[in-house]
Amino acid sequence: MKRRIFDSIYYVGACDKSKTLFENLFPIPSGMRYNSYLIDDEKTALLDTADEAVRDEFLQNIKDTLKGKPLDYLIVHHAEPDHSALISSVLDIYKTATLVTSPTALKFINQFSGKDFTDRTKTVKEGDTLSLGKHSLSFIAAPMVHWPEVIVSYESATHSLFSADAFGSFGSEQGSLLFSSSKNRDSWTDEARRYYSNIVGRFGNNVTALLNKAAKLKIEKILPLHGIIFDKDCDFAISKYSKWSSYTPENNGVLIVYATMYKNTKYAADLLSALLCEKNIPNKTVDVSYTDISYIISDCFEYKNIVIASPTYYGNMFPKIEQFLSHLKKSAVIGRRIGFIENGTWAPTAAKNMKDFLADMKADFSLPTVTVKSSCDENCIKQIENLAAAIASDFS
Numbered sequence: 001m002k003r004r005i006f007d008s009i010y011y012v013g014a015c016d017k018s019k020t021l022f023e024n025l026f027p028i029p030s031g032m033r034y035n036s037y038l039i040d041d042e043k044t045a046l047l048d049t050a051d052e053a054v055r056d057e058f059l060q061n062i063k064d065t066l067k068g069k070p071l072d073y074l075i076v077h078h079a080e081p082d083h084s085a086l087i088s089s090v091l092d093i094y095k096t097a098t099l100v101t102s103p104t105a106l107k108f109i110n111q112f113s114g115k116d117f118t119d120r121t122k123t124v125k126e127g128d129t130l131s132l133g134k135h136s137l138s139f140i141a142a143p144m145v146h147w148p149e150v151i152v153s154y155e156s157a158t159h160s161l162f163s164a165d166a167f168g169s170f171g172s173e174q175g176s177l178l179f180s181s182s183k184n185r186d187s188w189t190d191e192a193r194r195y196y197s198n199i200v201g202r203f204g205n206n207v208t209a210l211l212n213k214a215a216k217l218k219i220e221k222i223l224p225l226h227g228i229i230f231d232k233d234c235d236f237a238i239s240k241y242s243k244w245s246s247y248t249p250e251n252n253g254v255l256i257v258y259a260t261m262y263k264n265t266k267y268a269a270d271l272l273s274a275l276l277c278e279k280n281i282p283n284k285t286v287d288v289s290y291t292d293i294s295y296i297i298s299d300c301f302e303y304k305n306i307v308i309a310s311p312t313y314y315g316n317m318f319p320k321i322e323q324f325l326s327h328l329k330k331s332a333v334i335g336r337r338i339g340f341i342e343n344g345t346w347a348p349t350a351a352k353n354m355k356d357f358l359a360d361m362k363a364d365f366s367l368p369t370v371t372v373k374s375s376c377d378e379n380c381i382k383q384i385e386n387l388a389a390a391i392a393s394d395f396s
């Protein structure tokens, strides 16, 4: 299908609605969109390819858009296979096209494909430009957003940033590709934060470096490799990225992550939630056994306070809590206030183990620990009241 986005920039990407796990790891209940763009100018340029899963639709879209014109350039911003899997196919079909990419990306493309595209490649670095006619692209290095080879490009005629994985999101909107037509900002924010925090989250400094470069440009459109295209309100997306990359919470409330075996630890988590509600402190409870960790990591980027409640299990924490904490550490989120609730019938040790596990995180661990002995008795209720009061002291 030929699908114009604006000016002479066309959409040739596609979505995969049958895949349930992105990278075989992250749930994508509404599928995943692999964006690719084609600029039709004096010279034609395809900006990135797509995932193997959407091969037929993607190649047909290019054909429908070019309508017999030759393809002059294939520009590759990011060599991860969800965007580079179809490079060989494109270069096979469009035999005179030149591959334009960073030197490191070329190395990765050759490694993945088992071929050597060096003779067909023009390598570019930060500051290099490529004129297509009316449109001109300038390249900006964006290492570790999300791999080391990544470049983004700025198109000066339309003030468009082709941002690679940055500003991408999970899911595939029905119908419109454009932010101006999407149903609401919250749906973009939730899935973009989940994508960001789980995939790029630990590279906050690199994202900040890219944002600093972008701040010198007049950006009116952002075209990422996944999800919605920002045809307006780019400042909204940039302000969210600014918060996430600096690990600034969007919500001063409390995320309560709990595991429970016989509902007693859940009772403690629910009691804390109820007490916080009485104090008008926003909070959210999440059962780690029934919530994919990617959603909880996203919540950890959103909330300022995190309380983790775990039964003691083999003298340690509950296994699913350990799995969550392992991801939390890898996300590299900093500046959170973290508290603990432990439960144990004869030797409660979950809190000490959780604290030790997280000890090298840059976080505030000063909240009082709650110890539940099997079930919540009066002493336990008092401890949870104290914990709620300690959290509330920040709100007064």
Ligand code: FEO
Pocket (backbone or CB within 6 Å): 078, 080, 082, 083, 146, 147, 165, 225, 226
């Ligand atoms: Fe969408 Fe890092 O690939």
